[in-house]
Amino acid sequence: xxxxxxxxxxxxxxxxxxxxxxxxxxxxxxxxxxxxxxxxxxxxxxxxxxxxxxxxxxxxxxxxxxxxxxxxxxxxxxxxxxxxxxxxxxxxxxxxxxxxxxxxxxxxxx
Numbered sequence: 075x076x077x078x079x080x081x082x083x084x085x086x087x088x089x090x091x092x093x094x095x096x097x098x099x100x101x102x103x104x105x106x107x108x109x110x111x112x113x114x115x116x117x118x119x120x121x122x123x124x125x126x127x128x129x130x131x132x133x134x135x136x137x138x139x140x141x142x143x144x145x146x147x148x149x150x151x152x153x154x155x156x157x158x159x160x161x162x163x164x165x166x167x168x169x170x171x172x173x174x175x176x177x178x179x180x181x182x183x184x
Contacts, residue, residue, distance in 0.1 A: 083137075116146040123147070124155050127171040128163035135174045149179055 082089075082100050089096035108118060119142035126134050142152055152175060160168030 114145075116142075119145040119147050120151070120155060123152060124159055127156055127159040127167055130164075130167045130170060132170050132174045135171060136178065139175060139178050149175075 082096070084096040084099040084104075085093075087096075108115065113121070119138065122138050123135070123142050126132075126138055139152060143149065153172065156168050156171045156175060159171070
């Protein structure tokens, strides 16, 4: 008899269509890589958010920006990462990221 796997965010989000990808996300990415002691989760969040800005991956920001806040990154620090990345990863990527941050932080346009 096979043991039933716990329902994780990955399994719930895309486990029905890509069960192996969900398993790898849970066990390797979040179960191993994110748990390595060489970098604090806060630092991993900063690096991940910077990479997402650089690559223009706004969909993934929906998950990782709030996770960064949970891991101790402040909103001000996240905005500073976006601002910094504008000069290294391109202005359009930073503009998209700051728009996504505004949506996620729940701040209305001024």
